[in-house]
Amino acid sequence: MAYTRRLPLLVLLDSTIVLFSIFVGYFVLNPYMHVYTIPMLWVSAITLLFSHHLFSSIYRLYQKAWEYASVSELLAIVKAVTFSAITTAIVQVLITHDIYIRVLGLTWMMHIILIGGSRFSWRVFREHYVVSASNKKRTLIIGAGAAGTMIARQLLKSSSTDLYPIAFVDDDIKKLKLQIYNMKVEGNTWEIPQLVSSLDIENIVIAIPSLKRNQLKRIYEQCTRTKATTKTMPMIEDLATGKISINQIRDVEVEDLLGREPIELDMSSISKKLTGKTVLVTGAGGSIGSEICRQICKFQPEMLLLLGHGENSIYTIDMELKKSYSETIKIVPIIADVQDRTRIFDIMDQYQPDVVYHAAAHKHVPLMEYNPMEAVKNNIFGTKNVAEAANAFGVKSFVMISTDKAVNPPNVMGASKRFAEMIIQNLAKESQTNFVAVRFGNVLGSRGSVIPLFKRQIKAGGPVTVTHPEMTRYFMTIPEASRLVIQAGALAKGGEVFVLDMGEPVKIVDLAKNLISLSGYTEEEIGIEFSGIRPGEKLFEELLNENEVQKERVFPKIHIGKAEPMGKVELYDIIDSLNSKGISEVKEILVSVANTKFNKDKDLLASNG
Incomplete structure (x- = not known):
């Protein structure tokens, strides 16, 4: 239903722009050059109008979601307008054996400016007046690479999320102070606590899917020094079968911090x-x-x-x-x-x-x-x-x-x-x-394992019970x-x-501290108690x-x-x-x-x- 209402409006808008462009071109240049006769003006206008709708259909200008318009959509507009002008020129040659190049050139230029402006103005309006609502949470994106910029763009264009990107952080010094979508790369990951404070950040999104687990752990430790909520996007192995989308941003899990790098199977x-x-x-x-x-x-x-x-x-x-x-x-x-x-x-x-x-x-x-x-x-x-x-x-x-x-x-x-x-x-x-x-x-998260137990204890307000401060497990x-x-x-x-x-063994008490932090609490709020080694347990496996x-x-x-x-x-x-x-x-x-x-x-x- 939305498409059937939208199509006539776009056709009407484009028709108005096409006729406006060619008539403006005529009235601007004709007093000095006497370029068209009135009959030729109408023939050119009708030809340009019909050819525009034909090539707009071919390049699917009426099917595109213009609130997400980018370079590819601009190229489609240029192609449709250019081929429309070429078709009009061919008709002029067939009728008058001449091409009114100056009028067509001015018409082509105005055509592109007005068609492109009408489309991109909706994206600008939506991003600045619809999406950037005052109740959204100020968000810092870690990673100014392909994934980070994609996440930033999706956050900017989405009205369904409560996150609004403010700035980037990246360890690549070549990107420092660059602007991406009008957002600056403010610093590196070691500066996260200071940037969160100075920019009044409420949420952090770690947007580096290829990040190694030890690197993620280091970055997360910087994030825990702030009061901002930390989220991440799926790792590369989780993205193999689909595109990144806004609903794939999730909370950092203990598996992200303790798991190891995925390997390729035979x-x-x-x-x-x-x-x-x-x-x-x-x-x-x-x-x-x-x-x-x-x-x-x-x-x-x-x-x-x-x-x-x-x-x-x-x-x-x-x-x-x-x-x-x-x-x-x-x-x-x-x-x-x-x-x-x-x-x-x-x-x-x-x-x-x-x-x-x-x-x-x-x-x-x-x-x-x-x-x-x-x-x-x-x-x-x-x-x-x-x-x-x-x-x-x-x-x-x-x-x-x-x-x-x-x-x-x-x-x-x-x-x-x-x-x-x-x-x-x-x-x-x-x-x-x-x-x-x-x-x-x-195994992290398996039934009867320590992680589900810790999560229940945290949910109940604590304390988290650990058998011994030196207890370690793979x-x-x-x-x-x-x-x-x-x-x-x-x-x-x-x-x-x-x-x-199994990699390096992990202290259970460190696991408990990570889970408390990931749950949005401090160790003082939840508490950790040592209950003693249970029957049959070893300190080290x-x-x-x-x-x-x-x-x-x-x-x-x-x-x-x-x-x-x-x-x-x-x-x-x-x-x-x-x-x-x-x-x-x-x-x-x-x-x-x-x-x-x-x-x-x-x-x-x-x-x-």
């Missing part, structure tokens, strides 16, 4: 493993499992089996994936418990998957200390069931999600995952299936962990324990013990560990004995064996027959 090797294949993901409703499913869908498997014990979580990921991939991938939700051996074997027999990603596990360290048999049943027997079913039905590749807590574990959860690793390592020695495990540390984002798991699976030859490079260290990488951020499993007969004897042991004995056996103390402990060996 798409070819992954495609060979997944494209057109049947893929089974256990624990598909969990944080890691569901993200693995999202990443797998990008490689267009023929069928994706979503296996999980919780119907709500499986329903959620099933609906999400079917919304985007239902026409290209057969997605099958399966409610099953990995502890149910018969059910798992039936599923493997029915669907005959080519690849299995085993993400189902209990992962909460303190809870497993209180419930060690649940860790045994889910993490050990569950893995044994899925792995042996994969072996029995000829699955080509089996990838188990493990943890850094499997290294020298003082706790039940970590020990149970080390047992699970040894199960698949032993199966790899005798199976045609490529069995591998992938170890990584904590962190990576859910998408990065999931992509590297898929890449490791593509590299597998069988029997490896892949270890993801490891990804490999000293006997497993292998520095060479098989792929960026992926190492192969040298973790050696216990022999299958001994391992299975111990696993079988766990059902008859009490809680304290189960804990002792799990931790002792997982720490490779079994062969040295004769009393423990005797107690297990």
Whole structure:
């Protein structure tokens, strides 16, 4: 409806401008040069009028959004007006064998000025009287490059945002004091606190999508020294499939500060493993499992089996994936418990998957200390069931999600995952299936992780509880962990324990301070309390013990560990004995064996027959 009302108005406006231009040209020059006869004047005017509308249609002058007009729109106007004048000149030649160059030249010039002015005046009016309302928040843009100027332009032209750009900041000294959209590059990022104060800035937008994480952290630290709200735009990996738009400006997240740089995957090797294949993901409703499913869908498997014990979580990921991939991938939700051996074997027999990603596990360290048999049943027997079913039905590749807590574990959860690793390592020695495990540390934002807990505590007004001031952990984002798991699976030859490079460990107390700041509070307002180390926790996590260290990488951020499993007969004897042991004995056996103390402990060996 808006377009149908707008078109007649533009046609009427242009018609008036065209006729006005040629008649003004005639009346200005004719007294001195006697350029036109009246009949020729009308023929030229009608020709110019019709040719203008023709070329305006060809160059879509009536379809353009002139509030966003720029150089490309100006070029379209010049082309339409020029070709209109050329057409009029041709008609003049055909009728009079002459061209009235001076009149056409003056008409052409006025035509461009008036058509262009009518269009661009709307943009100027909108930017200065519609968009720049007094209730908008004064905004400083960090980055005067392509992304920063694009963001500035969108903020200037948008009436739906409450941000209004005032100035730029950029570390490129060549840009210092330059003007972009009438806004000056006022200084560099080290001057942010002073500039925010002097310019009365309320919001800061970090508009450098290629910024490395450590650089972003440094800039954000400068921003936290002000009272302005800090926002950012998506990183380059998030912009790969679409254009930057105003609604992509978002708050800075802790993932931006603690995550690492994205890496390029070997798409070819992954495609060979997944494209057109049947893929089974256990624990598909969990944080890691569901993200693995999202990443797998990008490689267009023929069928994706979503296996999980919780119907709500499986329903959620099933609906999400079917919304985007239902026409290209057969997605099958399966409610099953990995502890149910018969059910798992039936599923493997029915669907005959080519690849299995085993993400189902209990992962909460303190809870497993209180419930060690649940860790045994889910993490050990569950893995044994899925792995042996994969072996029995000829699955080509089996990838188990493990943890850094499997290294020298003082706790039940970590020990149970080390047992699970040894199960698949032993199966790899005798199976045609490529069995591998992938170890990584904590995942930012996963269910049961520290970040959601901290966010709830901050929302409740604090305090944020940290177990110990020296507690450190490795962190990576859910998408990065999931992509590297898929890449490791593509590299597998069988029997490896892949270890993801987690970067530098992070102090949990620093993480808490960052989250408090990101939430718009000070440490004094929320507070941090130290609650003491919980059962089974270590101050520092490891990804490999000293006997497993292998520095060479098989792929960026992926190492192969040298973790050696216990022999299958001994391992299975111990696993079988766990059902008859009490809680304290189960804990002792799990931790002792997982720490490779079994062969040295004769009393423990005797107690297990």
